[in-house]
Amino acid sequence: MQQKLNILQLEDSPRDAALIQKTLAESGLSCGFSVVDDELGFSAALAREPFDLILSDYNLPTYDGLAAVKLAHDMRPKTPVIVISGTIGEDIAVQCLHLGASDYLLKDRLARLGPAVHRALEEGRLGQERQQAQETLRASEEKFRQLAESINEVSWITSADFSTVVHISPSYERVWGRTCQSLYEKPLSFTEAIHGEDRPGMMAAWEGLMRGEKFEREFRVVHPDGKIRWIHSRGAAVRNESGVIYRLAGIAEDVTQRMNHERLALRSQRLEAIGTLASGVAHDLNNALAPIMMGVELLQMQYPQQSDILEMFRNSAKRATDMVKQLLSFAKGAEGDRVLVQPGRLVREMESMMKGSFPKNIQLAVKCDPKLPAILGDPTQLHQVLLNLCVNARDAMLSGGTLTLEALCVEVDAMYASSLHDAKPGSYMALRVRDTGTGIPSEIIDRIFDPFFSTKGPDQGTGLGLSTVAGIIKGHGGFMQVYSQPKEGSTFTAYLPVDRADSETEHIIKAEIPFRGLGETILLVDDEASIREMGRAVLQRLNFKSLTAIDGADALIQAAQHRHELWAIITDLHMPNMDGLTFVRMIRRMLPDIPILMTSGRLEDSEAKELKLLGVTRQLDKPFTESQLAGMLRTIQEAGDNRQAQLFPPCNGNSLDKRNVHRAYD
Numbered sequence: 001m002q003q004k005l006n007i008l009q010l011e012d013s014p015r016d017a018a019l020i021q022k023t024l025a026e027s028g029l030s031c032g033f034s035v036v037d038d039e040l041g042f043s044a045a046l047a048r049e050p051f052d053l054i055l056s057d058y059n060l061p062t063y064d065g066l067a068a069v070k071l072a073h074d075m076r077p078k079t080p081v082i083v084i085s086g087t088i089g090e091d092i093a094v095q096c097l098h099l100g101a102s103d104y105l106l107k108d109r110l111a112r113l114g115p116a117v118h119r120a121l122e123e124g125r126l127g128q129e130r131q132q133a134q135e136t137l138r139a140s141e142e143k144f145r146q147l148a149e150s151i152n153e154v155s156w157i158t159s160a161d162f163s164t165v166v167h168i169s170p171s172y173e174r175v176w177g178r179t180c181q182s183l184y185e186k187p188l189s190f191t192e193a194i195h196g197e198d199r200p201g202m203m204a205a206w207e208g209l210m211r212g213e214k215f216e217r218e219f220r221v222v223h224p225d226g227k228i229r230w231i232h233s234r235g236a237a238v239r240n241e242s243g244v245i246y247r248l249a250g251i252a253e254d255v256t257q258r259m260n261h262e263r264l265a266l267r268s269q270r271l272e273a274i275g276t277l278a279s280g281v282a283h284d285l286n287n288a289l290a291p292i293m294m295g296v297e298l299l300q301m302q303y304p305q306q307s308d309i310l311e312m313f314r315n316s317a318k319r320a321t322d323m324v325k326q327l328l329s330f331a332k333g334a335e336g337d338r339v340l341v342q343p344g345r346l347v348r349e350m351e352s353m354m355k356g357s358f359p360k361n362i363q364l365a366v367k368c369d370p371k372l373p374a375i376l377g378d379p380t381q382l383h384q385v386l387l388n389l390c391v392n393a394r395d396a397m398l399s400g401g402t403l404t405l406e407a408l409c410v411e412v413d414a415m416y417a418s419s420l421h422d423a424k425p426g427s428y429m430a431l432r433v434r435d436t437g438t439g440i441p442s443e444i445i446d447r448i449f450d451p452f453f454s455t456k457g458p459d460q461g462t463g464l465g466l467s468t469v470a471g472i473i474k475g476h477g478g479f480m481q482v483y484s485q486p487k488e489g490s491t492f493t494a495y496l497p498v499d500r501a502d503s504e505t506e507h508i509i510k511a512e513i514p515f516r517g518l519g520e521t522i523l524l525v526d527d528e529a530s531i532r533e534m535g536r537a538v539l540q541r542l543n544f545k546s547l548t549a550i551d552g553a554d555a556l557i558q559a560a561q562h563r564h565e566l567w568a569i570i571t572d573l574h575m576p577n578m579d580g581l582t583f584v585r586m587i588r589r590m591l592p593d594i595p596i597l598m599t600s601g602r603l604e605d606s607e608a609k610e611l612k613l614l615g616v617t618r619q620l621d622k623p624f625t626e627s628q629l630a631g632m633l634r635t636i637q638e639a640g641d642n643r644q645a646q647l648f649p650p651c652n653g654n655s656l657d658k659r660n661v662h663r664a665y666d
Contacts, residue, residue, distance in 0.1 A: 005029060005030065005052045006031075006049075007033050007034070007053045008034050008036070008051040008053070008054045009035045010037070010054070010055070010056040012057065014352040017033075019088075021033055023110045023111075024114060026114075027114025037073075038063055039068075043071060044653070045640055046075040050076065050079065052121065053121065054068075054079055054081040054082070055082050056068040056083050057083075057084060057085060057158045058084070061292065066096060069083065069100055075641070077516050079124070079227040080102040080123065081114055082103045083105075084104070085104070085106060086108070087106070087108065088104060088257060090223070102120035102124070103116045103120055103616070133159070142277055153251045154168070154169050154171050154226060154251060155168075155249075155251050157247055157249045158171065158247070160247065160249045161210065162187055164187060164295070164314050165184050165187045168374075172190075175221070177193070178190070193221040193223070194219055194220070196451065201219070202217060202219050202416050205217050212239075217232075218232045219231055228256075230256055230258075231255065231258040232252070233250050233252040234251055234252075235250025236250060261419075278595040288530075290534070290624065291533070291534035293303065293631070294534045294535065294537075294538050294623075296310055296313050297314075297625055297626040298534075317623075328504060339376070339381050340375070341374060341378075342372075342374055343368070343372045344370070344407065345371035346386060349388045349404060350405060351405065353387075358390075358491070363400075363402045363535065364403055364404060366404075367407070367408070371409075375496050382496075384468070385472050386431060386433070388466065390405065390429075390466065393437065396439075397435055398437075402436050403433070403435050407429065407430070408429070408432070409430070409498065410429075411426075412424070412428055413425055420481055422474060423495070428478065428498060429495075429496045432492070434492075438487065438489075439488050439489055442488055445484060449466050449480070469492075473496065476496050477497045478497060479490065515542070515637070519543060521545045521546070521565045521571060522539055522544050522566075522567060522569075522633075523546075523548075523549065523555060523562070523568075523571075525551070525570065526545065526548075526550075526571075527572065535570070536548060542626075542630055544633075547562060550575075551576060551577045552571075552575060552577045552578030552582055552586070566591065568636050569587065569594055569596045570597045570599060571596065572599055573598065584596060584598075595639070596618070597632055600619070601618045603619065613651070618635065626656070657664065
């Protein structure tokens with residue numbers, strides 16, 4: 001059933017209005033009419049309801065067709081308008097069409113009215129569809145634009161040969177550090193930002209993409225300011241219905257943060273593996289050096305005429321010992337006596353040393369906050385940190401430059417801490433050394449803290465300087481940060497926590513004054529035969545009787561046989577069959593009060609805690625000298641004397657020989 005048309009008719013002649021209505025009826029159209037004859041009625045009708053068609057006379061007593069067409073277009077832009085007039089010139093007709101009329105015709109040619117109405121309605125329908133499609137397209141484009149602007153990834157569409165950029169999202173400017181406009185003007189300009197080392201591979205990959213191959217790569221781009229960003233890009237070729245490639249499209253994501261985290265994780269794993277290896281090597285070296293360190297002192301006393309040669313041996317062994325300690329510092333962090341240290345004093349001492357020994361073509365700039373708080377640390381180790389960093393800075397400026405040494409307080413937040421190895425949020429005192437030297441190439445900067453890695457010649461260092469620095473700072477609960485650019489210099493910053501002044505520390509008394517025993521019996525436990533033999537000789541020279549055992553199990557047998565004469569036990573920690581810790585657990589059941597001296601080149605925190613719970617608070621780091629061993633035995637003697645004095649106080653003003661009382665008491 002044909003739909004009835006709702007037509008608004010602007011006509012001041014009732015006869016002409018009726019003739020037009022009759023003509024439309026005869027053309028087979030079903031119509032309903034609303035007839036008005038002036039501007040007021042016309043505008044009211046337009047405002048009142050929508051119409052399918054508007055038929056407007058051109059000549060009205062107080063109105064004209066041009067004004068009517070304009071008003072209809074303003075109020076009902078989607079409704080087609082046909083102008084009908086008794087007389088209308090071509091220029092007037094053109095004006096009507098320009099203002100939005102669909103058609104015009106003369107009243108004496110109404111035979112054209114039916115086809116004109118059909119055509120106007122069809123064009124109106126098609127126009128509405130086109131407008132709706134355009135609006136839908138605009139809405140889709142707006143949604144795509146909003147989506148492209150809101151996501152972090154760069155979306156891109158180009159022609160099949162990369163000669164034209166069809167679309168690039170705004171995030172390109174952030175990721176590439178260049179404007180979108182520059183890419184539209186010069187499509188291949190984005191390749192200029194790709195790191196030189198990555199460019200050949202990327203160009204080959206894009207050539208494959210243009211052939212329809214899958215594209216997915218990670219590469220670096222360099223911003224105009226020199227900053228490097230890592231990009232993960234994926235792309236695909238878009239084909240038409242005939243299978244011909246006509247577009248290339250894809251996305252590019254900034255993965256710099258992920259790459260940095262992965263780099264830190266890999267570095268952490270590598271350092272952990274190297275640290276484990278270093279600990280094992282250090283343990284074996286300590287065992288090899290221990291009898292040498294003890295034996296040299298014995299030889300110097302027995303052969304004073306050969307003191308020069310023996311001193312050379314001693315110095316060589318001491319140098320090897322220091323290298324082992326550096327390895328252990330790297331492996332598990334340096335440990336030592338902790339006291340309150342004034343950072344300002346460290347900086348002033350370093351400044352004084354540099355002024356007296358550094359080349360004159362190096363300018364010194366020292367900045368130290370006068371209100372820096374004291375920190376808990378080992379002053380000797382911290383001085384070594386500054387010395388190593390400043391000497392490295394000096395060596396990086398062979399042609400001169402500026403060395404800046406700073407000490408300042410900083411706050412490290414969680415976000416910043418997450419980007420650095422071993423960093424934790426908190427308050428820190430930062431020791432910063434900056435130079436204007438050659439800088440460090442990016443390809444080796446992750447290796448500079450590795451033991452034995454060095455860019456210097458073999459006669460200029462061991463490669464342990466920075467690994468020692470890292471170990472010392474780690475042992476103090478801090479972390480390191482390095483920033484460097486080739487030809488622009490380097491900045492090393494050591495962060496030391498300032499909130500540990502009240503933490504508990506254990507101070508080991510190291511006496512250098514030897515003493516002689518009174519023939520007391522000491523059990524020496526070590527799996528290394530050379531250490532047992534040299535230890536026996538040293539104890540004999542110190543006037544002690546010695547018993548030896550090759551491991552914990554052997555030591556338990558010896559202790560059971562000589563339990564009533566044992567004065568002290570010296571035991572290694574790492575031994576086969578039964579290690580030192582297990583031996584201590586067992587011996588405490590047999591001899592709960594026997595003094596125990598632990599010797600080891602490597603003592604983990606968990607082991608130290610358990611030994612402390614077992615009453616073992618004395619430790620000698622391998623390798624040790626005769627004087628160091630004697631000093632530790634002296635502390636055992638003094639502790640025993642104090643205990644005996646409490647048990648047997650002087651009577652009638654007469655004092656007893658404490659060691660005789662001790663033996664009587666045992």
